[in-house]
Structure formats: structure tokens, C-alpha cells
Amino acid sequence: MNVLSVKNYSKRFFIHHLAREISAFANLNFNLSAGQFLLVSGANGVGKSTLLRCLYRSYRPTCGEALYHSQYGVVDLASLADVDMALLRKQEIGFVTQFLRPRPRITALQLVSEPLLLQGLSAEVAQERAERLLDSFGLKTDLWHAYPTTFSGGEQQKVNLARALIRPHRLLLLDEPTASLDVQARASLHRELARLKTEGVAIMGVFHHPEDVQDLLDNSIELVLESVDREVEHDPNLLVK
Ligand SMILES: Nc1ncnc2c1ncn2[C@@H]1O[C@H](COP(=O)(O)OP(=O)(O)OP(=O)(O)O)[C@@H](O)[C@H]1O
Ligand SMILES: [Mg+2]
Structure with a gap:
């Protein structure tokens, strides 16, 4: 069953102090089915995070469509009303980055259990x-009732992943979720992602260590820099404008 069909998807940013646009990615086309895992790869700055953010609608794409098969029917994530996108984020589309947003005086356990409480459990x-x-991500039990604001980067990432993966999704977007994880936590993430795949979750992600998830992958897309952007980057006359 198809979950996502992306067609002619492009994102350009207007850089005000350069008075010109730069392209993050252009003309992408791909499909993703239930239970499939798609790897997004490419060099730094090629648009991987921007692609995920456009699908999650932190950004709006410049053109193209992303037809998503939600429980309510097929919608275009590129043009869906904000209120409907907020509902999909709450119910079926997850986005995990490498950064946790800890909140003051909220413990690790509270942060992780909150999505389930909001679902009425x-x-x-x-x-x-x-x-x-x-426990499976290996966060020390001593820290479960502590505030993640003071946790190490890896500890925060464990809380972040646990919070994101605790509730069900239909589409899961992952942006380098393992960048600061130790070996045990990376193995746990592998187990969790394998389980989600068998449950039919469509997964799309950028991985710092793609070899960790190699055996789970069904497909991959590699983004490449557009030559026009490289010219801009290396042309000092344009940059000092
Ligand atoms: N909000 C923004 N405004 C302007 N330009 C942006 C914005 N966000 C990203 N960009 C630019 O878009 C390009 C792609 O950025 P993006 O973060 O998607 O790259 P990436 O492939 O995820 O890189 P990395 O591997 O370093 O994480 C970069 O040149 C970046 O400077
Ligand atoms: Mg990135």
C-alpha cells in the first residue's frame, strides 16, 4: 500500500542579503509504501534535512506535490491547511531530529510518557x-526522574528517540537520529525500526551511520548539489553583495 508519492518536489530559499534564491533540492520524485524504509543520502548542505522538513511541513516546498495516504484519505502535504497538518503530526506523522527540546522541570519519564497520556492511555x-x-535505549535508571535539560548530548538523544517512537505512526521521518548515540542505543534503534517496519510504518531517514540500518533498507535516494549553487558558493563577488 502506497503511503507517500512525491512528484517534482523542489525547495528554494530566498536569501535576502544576497538578494537571490538558492536551491535546496529540485525535481525529486519517489514513492514510499507501508513497511518500506527509504534512505536519503548526499553531501552536507545538499538538502536532506530540508526535504524532511518540507514533508513534515516545517517548510513549504516551492513546487511539486507530496501525496500522502492518511487515515482520512489522500492529501497533498505541500498544500494541506496548517490545522490539518497539525492533526496529522499529532496522529500519524512523526519527525525525529538529533536534538531534544527539553522543557524545564519535566523529567525524562514524563517527557517520554506524555504522547501516550495525550492519546488517553x-x-x-x-x-x-x-x-x-x-531501558532499551540504555538511559541510566538514575536519570529517569531527572530533568533532561542537563543531560549529555547522547542521553538527550535517547530521550528524544524514546519520546518519538513510543506512539504509533504511519510515516516516520528521521533526521540523523543516531549522530551521538553509543553502540547499544544504535542497536536498540535498529530493533525498534525493524519492529516498526513489520507493523507497516513507512520510514524515511538520513543516517549518520547508514551501515547500522543497511539490512532494513528497501530503497535509497541520493541528493546531489546543483552546479548553479556551487557557482554561487565559490564566487566571492556574489557573496560580498
Ligand atoms: N531556513 C533556511 N533559509 C535559508 N537557507 C536554508 C535554510 N535551511 C536550509 N538552508 C540551506 O539549504 C541547503 C540545504 O540545507 P540542509 O540543512 O537541508 O542540508 P543537509 O543535506 O541536511 O546537510 P547536512 O548533511 O549538513 O545536515 C543549505 O545550503 C542551507 O544553507
Ligand atoms: Mg541535515
């Missing part, structure tokens, strides 16, 4: 599942 069930996930 009991506090006991939510806490039990949160503990299981934090």
Missing part, C-alpha cells in the same frame, strides 16, 4: 512503556 501503562523504551 492510563498513567500506569504510559509510564511502564516509557520505562521499557528508556
